Structure formats: structure tokens, C-alpha cells
Amino acid sequence: MGQSSLKFGSGTRSVEELEDLAFELRSKLLHLCGTYEGAVHIGGDLSAADILTALYEYGLNVDPSDLSNPERDRFVLSKGHAAVCMYIAMAMRGFFSYEGIVETYGQLDSAYGMHPCKVQLPGVECSTGSLGHGMPLAVGMALSARGRGETHRVVSLVGDGETGEGSIWEAAMAARSNELGNLVVFVDRNRQLMTSFAEERVAFEPYPDKWAAFGWNVVTIDGHDMAQLVGAIDALPATDSTRPTVVICETVKGKGVDFMEHNLAWHAGSLGAADLERAMESLEASRGKNKNKESV
């Protein structure tokens, strides 16, 4: 097997293609949020949409037709409430059908629900949802890879609010203690929790310094800038290095929909038909703005 073609970040997509895919992911998320009756964690889905696009369409070496290949990169969604964003990103990558998600989401016996379930949905690496578990699980998986001399990466997406959990910092210490350079944590730093803004109740800052103090390799980027996401992925240190890497992605909760951005009311919710239209218009407009910015 051609080892070299299996490297993390071996994606062939251009930044522009990735941006289009992220737009498609957001449109699909809004569609689900507008048609499903229950609550969707749309705020944290939209903030993570670019990161998950960059991972599934560019970074992760995964093969939807070969789920148990031991050489695959492992992805653990530690902020499990963004499950639907991961499901759709995975569907777009060919893991399952988007229609299947929309038709059964949240229903009895569906594989697709509010938090990812590995048992019901092959392709998902771990069941998560209780915050503060996924990243520690990723440490264990990275440790296994290290022990077996495997060269894949273990990647986890963590919410910044989630990093209030002590278990995250226990895991951060364990990862450094075990010199897990094959572990990469993306933090969705949208500066909102469920019911408050970061810093309002919890002093996260100086945030990058906290990770650095734990001995991690710290990278801070704009988590909505696809070129920066791709750059961060390309620049990851070798998997046999000794420092785990955290990519702190500065993001906006509700990104792309003006009335959801920076709005605590949209941690989770449901859009009616009228609001879906309004949300789509706003998403289109925000894309136009970005395109203009680029061409200037």
C-alpha cells in the first residue's frame, strides 16, 4: 500500500472547493434545523462547520468504504452535541446518505440523534455527548497507536466551554506526559457556553498560555478561514514528535446567520419555515461578503 498517499492532510481539494463544501454543509444544517421539530445545536454546529469540512475533506485520512482500516486517522467529536454537523460532513464525504439523516433524525431507532452513537452508526469512532470525555478517549487511542508503532493521527474537536471540565486538563497533562505528538486537538473557540459568554462567568484567558503551560504545541488560527485551517493541518509536526498539538480556532457561534451569531438563544433551537428562509438569505449574503473580500 502506498504509505505516502495516506498521510494526514493529503487531501487534494483547493481552498476554494473547501469553502464551497463548508457552505453546502451550513445550508444542509439549516435545512435540517428548519424541518426537524426538536432542537438542533445549531450555534455550535455552525461554528464548527469549517473545521469539520477541513478535517473530513482535506485533513483526515479516512475511507468510507473501509471503516476499520487500522491505518485510518481517528476522529473523536468531543463536543458531541455537534453530532449532526459531523454526520452531514461525513455524508458529504461519502460515509452515509444525507437523505437518510434528514429522514430519520431523532426518530425512534434512528442511527442519527442528538449525540453520536458508535454502536448504531459505524464510522463514528466513539460515542460522546457528555462533555469532557472525547478528548481523554482520544489520548487513549493515541497512546495505543504510539505503542503499536502506528503512524496515523488521532484528532479531536473540543468546545471551549467543554475545556472547563477538569478531565480535559487531566488528559492534556497525560498526553504531554506520554509524549503524544500524534494527537491533535482542535478547539472551537467560539467564546460562548450554553448560557453565558466566555469570560462572563469563566476566565478562560489567557487561553493559549494555558495549553502552552501544559507543554503542548499551540497554534491559533481563524477557524472560519479555510486557508488558515489547511495551513495548520499542513504544518502539523510529525506523528513521532513528542508534543501534542492544539489548534485553537477562533470562531463565531452561529457563524453565517446574522441573527444567530453571538446570540445565546441559538445554542440550540429549531427554525420554522419562515425563519429557515431568513437564515438561508443571511447565509447567502455572508458568502457574498466573503467572496468580495477575497477578490479585493
Added chain:
Amino acid sequence: MPVTFTFGEMLSARSVIGTTLAELGDDYDNLWVLTPDIGATLVEFRDKFPQRFVDVGLAEQVCVSIAAGLAYEGNIPVVSGMLPFLSMRALEQVRSDVCYPNLPVKIIGTHGGLVGNGGSTHYAVEDLALMCALTNMTVTSVGDPLMVGEIIRQSMTMAGPIYIRLAVGKKDKVLYEPGQHEIRIGKGIVAREGTDATIFTHGTVVAQALDAADALERDGRSVRVVDMFTLKPIDEELIIRCAAETGGRFVVVEDHLAYGGLASRIADVIADRGLHLTAFERLGIPQVYAGFGEDEQLRDKHGYGLEATIAATRRVIAATT
């Protein structure tokens, strides 16, 4: 406070928590409210008493320990959050920091049972077993939203800790006319009289048990429903009385593991007191990870929904030994 809700109406238990705490904050200047980022319904208290409101963010363990520290200093802390995380992530903090020194910390939260469609990480299904195992802990599970306020009020003068379990707490049926029943922690409520059998239950399933009793009444059956909202200490006297008055025919139905919750509490009383029953059935969650679905669908799927309750009650009534 004027009561403006009547029987059968829907009310949010969470809003009752919010208004009750805001009210009690005036009477008790040592009342503190703490939450691990589940503070949406605590805004009234937060705005009124910002110095006595603490949102620690996503950190259930330290939330409980801080509450215990406050209680050591003579304060009355209420920790409000989601029960799967408060009862399990913070279990040792509850046990060793709160229960061991018998501190007056109140733990109140939502997502007790297969409710809310969050999937297996988000259902507290073993919480009552865990909490009942803890020395000094008083354990309650409340369905009627107005009762929640009453229980919080009564708990203010308790010396030790209390656990108050709700379902989702957004839309709950008002089961009792205010004043219809005496509500006292440690005493079960006979929600409906009957002589052929007793259904024991707690929490939101009380409404389902009442519906089952109504359905059976149409068949000429007289079924008693007991809202055993306090699981610990359990109302032994009421269990003994029901055994005598309803032919020793018991059904226990609950939104909790079938083993370890109310059914087990009652079975212990039966064994310890040497009660001779005619029939005993327990309906609850089997040891499975339940998956997704609406509350009622999950109850039906796992064998403790309305139809199953009616069928079990019929069997118990028909039993001969």
C-alpha cells in the same frame, strides 16, 4: 404567591424552580444557587442576587465541591443542572463532600429517565439507585411542577442533603389541585384511591399511572395510584397499608432502571417487613442503552408505557395465589 395553574394544565417545572429560588432568596440571605452552565431558568435568582449566584461553566465536580464548601460555612447551596452529569460525574463529590458531612446541599436537576431524546449519555437512568445508596441523602423524584416549589421550600430547613429529580421540566402536567394533598417529604401521596391493586410510581410517570387507572376503571377495576415521590426515606407505613387495603397486589412503574429504583426500595420493605403479597410486578428500564426517540416511544419500546402498565395491572389483579 397566587397559584394560577390548574389541574391538567401544562406548566414548566423549570420555571417553578426559578421563581421559587428567587422568592426564597429574600427569606434566606444564606441561600446560594450554583450551576454548571445550565442556568437558563435561574435568571431571576441571578439578576436579583448576583453575589449569591455562581455559574462555574462546564465543571460539575467542582460545582458540587464548592457548594459543600459554602455549606460548611453555614450557607444553603442549591446546585441546579442536568442529572446525568450531576449524579455521575460528580458522584464522589456528592458522596464524600456533601453526604459524608451531612451538609444541607440541594441537588436539583432535569433529564431523569428516558426523556429529552438526547441519547444514552443524556438520560439519567441509574441516578436514583446511586443516590439512594448514599448515607444521609434524601431522594425525591417529582412530576407535578407545582410540587417542585413546595419541596424546595420544605427542604430549606433540612439539616442534610436532598436530591430532587425532574424529567425535562419544560412542559409538565399539573397533577394535583393546590391544597388537594398534603405534600410532605418522606410521605407518599395517594393520588387516586382504589382497592383492587396499587400502582406505585414517581415523577412524570404518575400521569401515565393515573391514565392507566382511568382505563381500568372503565373495566370496573378500582386501582389505587401512589405517587411515591420520596424514595428515601421510603414511606413504609403507606406500603404496608396498601398491601392490606389493595389485596397485596402491587405494580411498580418508573422511568428508571427496573432494578435499583423505587421497585427495589419497595421490594426491600416487603422482604424486611415480611409482607405477604399476592402479586408484584415491576416495570422500568431494562439494562440497555436506550437510543433515540420521544419519551413515550421509548417507554413503549422498553416495556413501561401506558399499555404495559395497564396489562401488568390486569395481571396483578387476576393473580390467584
